[in-house]
Amino acid sequence: MNSTIADLKTRFEQALVAAFGEDYANTDPLLVPTSNPKFGDYQANVAMSLAKPLGKAPRAIAEQLRHHLDVSDLCEPPTVAGPGFINLTLKTAYLEGQLHAIQADPRLGVASVKDPKRVIVDYPSPNIAKEMHVGHLRPAIIGDCIARILEFVGHDVQRISHVGDWGTPFGMLIAHLRASYPKALTSTANLDLGDLSTFYRQAKQRFNADETFREAARLSVVQLQAGEQETLHAWKIVCELSSRSYQKIYDLMGILPVMERGESFYNPFLPDVVVELDALGLLVEDNGAKCVFLEGFTNKDGNPLPLIVQKSDGGYNYAATDLAAIRYRVQVDRAQRVIYPVGAEQTNHFVQIFQVGRRAGWITDNVEFFHAPFGFVLGENGQKLKTREGDAIPLKELLHEAIAHARQDLETRLAAEGRQETDAFIANVAQVVGIGAVKYADLSQNRTSNYIFSYDKMLALQGNTAPYMLYAYVRVQGISRKGQIDFEKLGANAKIVLQEETELVLAKHLLQLEDVLNQVSQDLLPNRLCQYLFELSQKFNQFYDRCPVLQAEEPLRTSRLVLCDLTARTLKLGLSLLGIPLLERM
């Protein structure tokens, strides 16, 4: 479906040419939603910007443009206001027609993009053998959401988790596996190595305390890098154990499957990266390390800052792996857009590796590498969220606590209302609300800013929270239950009549989903979708308050049922793109 704003933009472009000639064919009409509903629905700000080039008063330009503007099928007659704004108000009949069109469309009027791109989203990339913790919360939630949105609007999306599955800590883990679980290496049976973090802690303790063990660990690293069979086998066991533990978290969070393609995957390509950089003359040996000196970065003494690609001992570091990944994603994966939802503290690192990738010729103008930075998760004291002992909070713990909070809220409310519900109902509502609240709290803030993690605020029943939106959806379901309405059977020719102000406001908002999704797929700021859904819920609640549905006379009754249905479907789709499922009752 052609979005209204895109349609109007075309009309303006035609009017600009008609009024001022071909020179103005590519002039942006500066068409935006109005800043205030009293000005109508859309405003064009182009007249002011043309005052200088045309040498005319902006209001006169606006008038001239208005005469050449043909929007009578969409809008009431345009008006000129203020210094030269051209204000547009959509016709009710047009809105009714548009609603009718999206009602029949499973995609609710959101067209698939005309130029689908191959996109890689790189998240949440934890380190093997370490439990996922609060540091992985944002990449998992934001990455999953970005991937869902880009996929929905029609791109070819690949989710890749660049897990830390190679390097020195593995010696320790493998040595521990050999010493404590020798059977793991010979038997193919499923092993229970217990809790992952316990396994890691034990290995670490032993590494710190025992010199012979340290030696065994070092030997294991060498064997691993040499590709020694038994060591590789042990490595794989540790990786699989980790994957299983991640998968449990992803399932709990409702994160769609990601392809694990970790650092080890790029291991064979690391020498090529060094060779290529060297051949291009970018590589400089400094203190035994092979480096690329960066443009625009200096160290504390004011000298150019190197990016170390190969360490003086011949080993590789994460910069090398990241460069190999850049190269591979362009040359083999043929990605056109690569998105890294990673904390803002790594901004320098990404600027640096992208710079080197560009200078090496891997990143060209045809491919966009984008670091989508996000801020910290802070505790209610405004400091980085940590346990009392100063450790990162395990994700499992944090999520279960959210569920427990949600459950307590629910049980309190059930008791207050004298309602009886089954254990299964309570458990399901608590999980959907608890996890949804955590995800929504994260996504509803501007990605780039820090945010304060508060169970009380994210689970609040009013305001811009997951429960508020889930409730709006539940209200619609309440109507369909009460009236025994099957929304799917409303019929494609159900008449839509917009009479009340709240109906018009709701209708206009319903029609903006496509614009919002297009914007979010561009700027990758999911909070804009959250804002849209929150406003939708508010507008629905206002409509619900003012307009009886089931008791209304026809044709209003059916028309309002369609508005309810469209609201519910829009919430369902929108929340699903945030990775949040819905409830029929709560």
Next chain:
RNA sequence: GGACUCUUAGCUCAGAGGAUAGAGCAAUCGCCUUCUAAGCGAUCGGUCACAGGUUCGAAUCCUGUAGGGUCCGCCA
């Protein structure tokens, strides 16, 4: 020394060149015999950190200042 980032209502935050800067919470006051009041309406609340500049127009772009956060050679 350098780089990035933030500073908007009492609190938590939107706002990415357009008209009188918005929302939620908190506070105060209304609205349930009627589809779940987990709701709706109203009131209160601002020197957009500060100073310059660009622009017809700046919370938004540029420069500087102050204050907070983060990062800066062989961890990822």
